[in-house]
Amino acid sequence: MPFTVADYVLTRLREQQIDTLFGVPAAYCAPLFDAAAARGVTSVIAASDLEAGYAADGYARTKGLGAVSVANGVGTLSMINAIAGAYVERSPVVVINGGPTAQHLDNLKNFDVLFSHSIGQPDTDLNAYRLVTGSATRASTTTQVPAAVDTALATAIRKKRPSYVEISKDLWTQDCTPPAGPIDLTNPTAGTEQQLATTIVQLIRAATSPLLLVGAEIQRYGLANQVADLIAKLGVRWSTALLAKSTLPEQGKGWVGVYDPPQSIPSAAQAVEQADLLVMLGAVFPNGYATLVTTRTAKIVSIYDGTVRIKGSQKRNAELRALVAALVSQAATAPPKPVPAGVVPAAPPPATGALTYRQVFDRIGAALDDSWLVVPDTMLGVYSAANLPVKGRDGFLCSAVWASIGHSVAAAVGASFGSNRRPLVICGDGGFHMTAQALSTMARYGRNPVVIVVGNGLYAFEQFLVDKTYFGTSAAHPKPYVVLNPWDFVKFADALGVHSAQSVKTAAALDSALASAKASNGPALIHAEVNPHDLPAELS
Ligand SMILES: Cc1ncc(C[n+]2csc(CCOP(=O)(O)OP(=O)(O)O)c2C)c(N)n1
Ligand SMILES: [Mg+2]
Numbered sequence: 001m002p003f004t005v006a007d008y009v010l011t012r013l014r015e016q017q018i019d020t021l022f023g024v025p026a027a028y029c030a031p032l033f034d035a036a037a038a039r040g041v042t043s044v045i046a047a048s049d050l051e052a053g054y055a056a057d058g059y060a061r062t063k064g065l066g067a068v069s070v071a072n073g074v075g076t077l078s079m080i081n082a083i084a085g086a087y088v089e090r091s092p093v094v095v096i097n098g099g100p101t102a103q104h105l106d107n108l109k110n111f112d113v114l115f116s117h118s119i120g121q122p123d124t125d126l127n128a129y130r131l132v133t134g135s136a137t138r139a140s141t142t143t144q145v146p147a148a149v150d151t152a153l154a155t156a157i158r159k160k161r162p163s164y165v166e167i168s169k170d171l172w173t174q175d176c177t178p179p180a181g182p183i184d185l186t187n188p189t190a191g192t193e194q195q196l197a198t199t200i201v202q203l204i205r206a207a208t209s210p211l212l213l214v215g216a217e218i219q220r221y222g223l224a225n226q227v228a229d230l231i232a233k234l235g236v237r238w239s240t241a242l243l244a245k246s247t248l249p250e251q252g253k254g255w256v257g258v259y260d261p262p263q264s265i266p267s268a269a270q271a272v273e274q275a276d277l278l279v280m281l282g283a284v285f286p287n288g289y290a291t292l293v294t295t296r297t298a299k300i301v302s303i304y305d306g307t308v309r310i311k312g313s314q315k316r317n318a319e320l321r322a323l324v325a326a327l328v329s330q331a332a333t334a335p336p337k338p339v340p341a342g343v344v345p346a347a348p349p350p351a352t353g354a355l356t357y358r359q360v361f362d363r364i365g366a367a368l369d370d371s372w373l374v375v376p377d378t379m380l381g382v383y384s385a386a387n388l389p390v391k392g393r394d395g396f397l398c399s400a401v402w403a404s405i406g407h408s409v410a411a412a413v414g415a416s417f418g419s420n421r422r423p424l425v426i427c428g429d430g431g432f433h434m435t436a437q438a439l440s441t442m443a444r445y446g447r448n449p450v451v452i453v454v455g456n457g458l459y460a461f462e463q464f465l466v467d468k469t470y471f472g473t474s475a476a477h478p479k480p481y482v483v484l485n486p487w488d489f490v491k492f493a494d495a496l497g498v499h500s501a502q503s504v505k506t507a508a509a510l511d512s513a514l515a516s517a518k519a520s521n522g523p524a525l526i527h528a529e530v531n532p533h534d535l536p537a538e539l540s
Helices: 005-015 030-039 049-063 076-088 102-111 124-130 142-159 193-206 216-220 224-234 266-273 287-295 320-331 357-367 382-386 407-418 429-435 438-444 460-466 489-495 507-519
Strands: 020-023 042-045 066-069 093-099 136-139 163-168 210-214 237-241 255-259 277-281 300-304 307-310 372-376 422-428 450-455 500-504 524-529
Touching (some): 005 030, 005 142, 020 030, 020 049, 020 407, 030 042, 049 076, 049 093, 049 407, 076 093, 093 142, 124 136, 193 320, 210 224, 216 224, 224 320, 237 266, 357 422, 357 507, 372 407, 407 422, 407 429, 407 438, 429 450, 489 524, 500 507
Parallel strands (some): 020 042, 210 237, 210 277, 237 255, 277 300, 372 422, 422 450, 450 524
Antiparallel strands (some): 300 307
């Protein structure tokens, strides 16, 4: 049996434990899907290109690496939002694109004949994806394929960023040299790590109220155990960025809560904002961090993207894994200081009365156990999601920085393949409108996410940003442009193959809907109806 270019790609993906390829087929990449099953890779065909991108992202965040392939031009440009989010939020998705052939490019250049889905430029996809990936390469000949594919995989794994590889469509079925050996996936150390670790641990020990903020890089690089050890050895208080929620179990000494300004819980806001030393460990700073980071530079050590900046000094290169190891061994040189007990979330009140935005999160909080992967969307309730008592590790997935509405439903498709936990999506009705067809993919592939649609009939977050007074005044009218076309979510779900669907209007009914969803094996939808004037606790 010949070993083809498609086989090369698939073999390299399997070496990294990828067993699922997300996408929407086109002639450009069909041979990749044709060859997938024989190489142990299952193709999951999404209902839209954007969904395919989000699904690959959800898979990458839970499994460590994801892969997606959609149609050149029409598919890739539709998917680019998902890959931009993966770039920002450090999700290693490999985008595999079928590209124009040498003949296509020649016809375009010399005769103005457009290849399929071309906008009349030779490198549109390549150039567009350069902006949102750690590397973007085109292979135009079979001999270029191994290096191009290996670069894409190495970038994704080493930088925890998406990467892009484009393979001329006539190459897929041509013979290719099989992989010669493993890809080099290690990041070189900078040689600075021990010295930096010594300085940082000294600063922590000398501080009176130091705090460590765990960021997404710790989850992405698989350093949670080491950081838990570091926290224990230093006896330091710790928080986490929303993007990194549940990287470490949220319990035990020193835990102050998720820091998600401007709506962090008081214990987290106070501890972070009044710390006399703040060690940011692999955290992406969303705009809400602007005040903290720009006004407290002299109190911040920031470790991010292969660099360390101590109190506003010049950035120095440092490799994260080596640096964390050095921090742990440095921390072990003295006994830990005593730290205050961690914050414990209040027990949710009993379920009574009509459902409110607040009760949606109280009821979900009451239902959580370590079988759930909580996947909230960008919505009024995202700050409430930050404070949900997620149990254990790796139980949370959110487009917390890029904040693209609709991410949750589609990312849950991929997470249902990548995680051992069952996705519990919490999405606004507006966000749901964006990627609702993902229910179809869940049904078709027998996945079992539970999707809670919080129905207030509005893009309420937008109303909140534009005019909050609407929420205090029951007679007030919303801005016309935030009003949604009301859907019958139950009928919609049914039509797409998700037959376990119900609308609930009371807190008790949400409890029982969650219980029956938990007992079922397939996908389920719960439409949780709330008053459009209602605000979640964190915003009231
Ligand atoms: C893709 C995308 N489009 C638009 C926005 C702007 N936006 C942010 S929140 C929001 C409203 C979300 O409404 P919904 O999902 O119903 O949640 P609610 O605010 O009502 O709780 C919008 C439109 C965005 N963040 N992402
Ligand atoms: Mg809404």
